[in-house]
Amino acid sequence: MLTITDLHASCDGKEILRGIDLQINAGEVHAIMGPNGSGKSTLANVLAGRERYQVTRGAVIYRDADLLQMSPEERARAGVFLAFQYPVEIPGVSNIYLLKAALNAVRKSRGEPELDAMDFLALVKDRLQLVAMKEELLYRSVNESFSGGEKKRNEILQMAVLTPHLAILDETDSGLDIDALQVVASGVNALRSPDRAFLLITHYQRLLDYVVPDVVHVLVGGQIVKSGDRSLALELERQGYVGVAQPSTSV
Amino acid sequence: MNNPTPDTTTRYLNVMRTRNSAAREATWLRALRQSAVERFAETGFPMLQEEDWKYTDVRPIERAAFMPLPQDAALPAVPTAGQFRLDGLSGPRVVFIDGRFSASLSAVGPLPEGATVTTLADALNSQPQVLEAHLGRYLPADGHGFAALNTALLADGAFIHLGAGTRLEQPIHVLYLTTAGAALLLPRNLIIAERDSEVTIIEHYAAVGDMAYFTNSLTEIFAGDNSTVEHYRVQEENRAAFHVSGVHVQINRSSRVISHALDLGGRLVRNDLRAVLADTGGECHLNGLYFAADRQHIDNHTHIDHAQPHCTSREFYRGVLSGRGRAVFRGRIVVRPDAQKSDARQVNNNLLLSRDAEADSQPQLEIYADDVMCSHGATVGQLDEDALFYLRTRALGDAEARDLLTYAFAREVLDRVRLAPLRVRVEHRLAAALRERGALHEVHP
Ligand SMILES: Nc1ncnc2c1ncn2[C@@H]1O[C@H](COP(=O)(O)OP(=O)(O)OP(=O)(O)O)[C@@H](O)[C@H]1O
Ligand SMILES: [Mg+2]
Numbered sequence: 001m002l003t004i005t006d007l008h009a010s011c012d013g014k015e016i017l018r019g020i021d022l023q024i025n026a027g028e029v030h031a032i033m034g035p036n037g038s039g040k041s042t043l044a045n046v047l048a049g050r051e052r053y054q055v056t057r058g059a060v061i062y063r064d065a066d067l068l069q070m071s072p073e074e075r076a077r078a079g080v081f082l083a084f085q086y087p088v089e090i091p092g093v094s095n096i097y098l099l100k101a102a103l104n105a106v107r108k109s110r111g112e113p114e115l116d117a118m119d120f121l122a123l124v125k126d127r128l129q130l131v132a133m134k135e136e137l138l139y140r141s142v143n144e145s146f147s148g149g150e151k152k153r154n155e156i157l158q159m160a161v162l163t164p165h166l167a168i169l170d171e172t173d174s175g176l177d178i179d180a181l182q183v184v185a186s187g188v189n190a191l192r193s194p195d196r197a198f199l200l201i202t203h204y205q206r207l208l209d210y211v212v213p214d215v216v217h218v219l220v221g222g223q224i225v226k227s228g229d230r231s232l233a234l235e236l237e238r239q240g241y242v243g244v245a246q247p248s249t250s251v
Numbered sequence: 252m253n254n255p256t257p258d259t260t261t262r263y264l265n266v267m268r269t270r271n272s273a274a275r276e277a278t279w280l281r282a283l284r285q286s287a288v289e290r291f292a293e294t295g296f297p298m299l300q301e302e303d304w305k306y307t308d309v310r311p312i313e314r315a316a317f318m319p320l321p322q323d324a325a326l327p328a329v330p331t332a333g334q335f336r337l338d339g340l341s342g343p344r345v346v347f348i349d350g351r352f353s354a355s356l357s358a359v360g361p362l363p364e365g366a367t368v369t370t371l372a373d374a375l376n377s378q379p380q381v382l383e384a385h386l387g388r389y390l391p392a393d394g395h396g397f398a399a400l401n402t403a404l405l406a407d408g409a410f411i412h413l414g415a416g417t418r419l420e421q422p423i424h425v426l427y428l429t430t431a432g433a434a435l436l437l438p439r440n441l442i443i444a445e446r447d448s449e450v451t452i453i454e455h456y457a458a459v460g461d462m463a464y465f466t467n468s469l470t471e472i473f474a475g476d477n478s479t480v481e482h483y484r485v486q487e488e489n490r491a492a493f494h495v496s497g498v499h500v501q502i503n504r505s506s507r508v509i510s511h512a513l514d515l516g517g518r519l520v521r522n523d524l525r526a527v528l529a530d531t532g533g534e535c536h537l538n539g540l541y542f543a544a545d546r547q548h549i550d551n552h553t554h555i556d557h558a559q560p561h562c563t564s565r566e567f568y569r570g571v572l573s574g575r576g577r578a579v580f581r582g583r584i585v586v587r588p589d590a591q592k593s594d595a596r597q598v599n600n601n602l603l604l605s606r607d608a609e610a611d612s613q614p615q616l617e618i619y620a621d622d623v624m625c626s627h628g629a630t631v632g633q634l635d636e637d638a639l640f641y642l643r644t645r646a647l648g649d650a651e652a653r654d655l656l657t658y659a660f661a662r663e664v665l666d667r668v669r670l671a672p673l674r675v676r677v678e679h680r681l682a683a684a685l686r687e688r689g690a691l692h693e694v695h696p
Binding site: 048049050051052071072073075076077081082084087088089090091092093098101102105106109141158162 | 655656658663
């Protein structure tokens with residue numbers, strides 16, 4: 001699904017990603033953990049196509065295509081989805097309008113007809129239940145004066161409506177109460193399928209209790225210093241990044 | 252220079268004098284005109300050196316020397332006039348073609364008792380006392396030359412009178428449609444809402460064809476005690492047109508005036524909106540939306556005069572500029588020494604869609620009372636890059652995302668436009684302007 005080779009990226013001349021190698025196969029769930037400022041969000045943004053970051057070296061192949069050559073919207077239409085660490089507030093654009101425009105843009109690129117208003121509403125209401133989100137939020141401006149948890153649920157709602165092939169969730173679990181955490185987890189689990197892959201960026205092992213990852217990576221200083229199975233997350237919890245990220249213990 | 256043609260000011264003065272010597276009019280009207288002639292002789296056209304005009308160069312108007320049209324020619328047929336109706340609104344319709352009343356395109360219909368909707372020319376004949384009491388009474392003595400030009404030559408426009416306690420539910424649509432090139436048009440409107448009355452008026456300016464002409468309009472609004480007046484000025488002149496407007500409002504005790512200034516057209520546009528909160532408990536809401544595409548220049552000068560205590564003013568103007576579009580906003584709020592407990596808020600936001608677009612925003616608060624609440628905020632900015640990226644990660648194309656954010660920006664003003672047919676019309680105009688410019692892709696810094 002996704003193959004990242006020796007990816008280097010910088011912002012304003014400052015190198016943030018310093019040689020990332022990562023292979024994610026269809027059907028897999030990968031988790032990335034790492035200290036603040038280690039480059040997790042940068043990686044997520046580079047994968048989504050943020051122009052602010054310059055890729056200085058390396059390659060990213062997504063489903064046989066050169067991802068780095070694609071615009072953000074081309075990536076989204078090809079099935080890449082990023083749930084933002086800090087979802088953006090957009091006054092004046094209603095949530096439901098965005099959902100519809102996004103879904104129709106994706107469908108159009110797949111050669112599918114636009115959904116009519118009735119079918120669309122039925123779909124959204126169905127997905128709304130999955131994320132246990134108040135219907136009222138559909139009619140508000142995107143993320144405007146949503147609570148932190150509501151914003152995160154809204155990201156999962158968008159994911160559930162767009163049904164991407166590759167979903168990157170950047171700390172979608174941060175700042176959530178335990179119920180909301182389960183909502184996010186069940187959102188992911190409901191979408192889990194052999195032809196879909198997930199990249200979960202998280203600080204907390206507890207999300208991984210609900211969404212069991214196939215592989216856990218530790219990102220420090222713009223590099224993946226260690227990868228392992230889910231037990232690595234538990235190890236991190238006990239020893240912290242300093243303990244785990246010793247060069248001698250890296251794989 | 253050895254130029255045999257007199258300058259435009261002189262030519263206009265000649266037109267005024269010729270007209271006034273021929274006319275047989277009431278003394279008060281003669282006096283009103285005469286003082287306007289004198290004022291115009293004194294000021295002529297505003298100049299860039301004047302503080303109020305330093306961003307707006309009206310020399311192109313002066314050079315073009317637009318002249319009033321002969322009043323006796325037959326009115327042109329306008330087969331496309333229907334396009335300027337606001338479908339879905341069923342109120343009285345007063346239509347002027349090239350500045351002259353068109354009985355065939357107008358339809359006033361039945362009105363509640365106490366309501367008069369007619370032309371100014373008719374009212375000058377039929378109710379001279381009312382006109383004498385109100386016409387020209389709400390203009391400042393030190394008005395600029397354009398206002399004087401209008402008054403000196405005023406001929407026709409809408410006259411709307413609501414007697415005490417009269418409520419007109421349906422909005423009145425006053426349409427000024429121009430078809431003639433090189434014309435000087437001087438619409439003059441008078442709106443009188445006596446106490447406890449209620450009325451909504453749409454003043455609408457548009458053109459058929461793309462010739463150059465000059466609309467120089469003036470509107471006076473008297474909002475009597477405890478009345479509510481909602482006034483829309485919808486300016487969608489063609490892109491060669493010059494448009495100068497003045498709207499002067501007197502807000503009396505506990506009355507409420509809501510103004511919407513929607514400027515979408517014109518090559519060079521200047522609007523002066525002045526609201527005087529003349530008695531306690533008055534309220535004024537000034538909303539504005541302007542869209543200046545390539546080479547359009549739109550200047551809004553507003554002036555709210557908190558002359559008496561316990562009045563509220565809310566001002567919210569937003570502008571979208573593309574190509575080499577240019578906007579000026581000057582929002583003056585004066586709180587007089589006695590106007591304690593004044594509550595004034597002003598916001599002006601400008602969205603630049605291109606690198607060559609330009610906006611000047613100047614709040615100007617003059618506060619002479621101490622127990623007041625006044626605030627203002629002015630911004631000039633571009634589309635939010637984070638929002639743009641967010642939308643694109645949701646599969647929206649770059650152009651589509653930019654359009655959506657631009658709409659969203661304008662929406663916050665348009666949401667205040669209660670009349671759905673009008674809102675839809677403005678939205679369509681905005682969409683057309685966005686499409687036309689292709690300026691979306693013009694520059695991304
Ligand atoms: N646009 C930017 N301009 C300058 N520096 C940036 C920019 N974006 C990120 N950085 C820097 O790059 C480093 C990595 O940031 P990033 O947001 O990727 O960290 P993170 O691993 O997601 O951290 P957190 O756990 O706090 O979310 C930080 O030092 C950050 O300050
Ligand atoms: Mg981060």
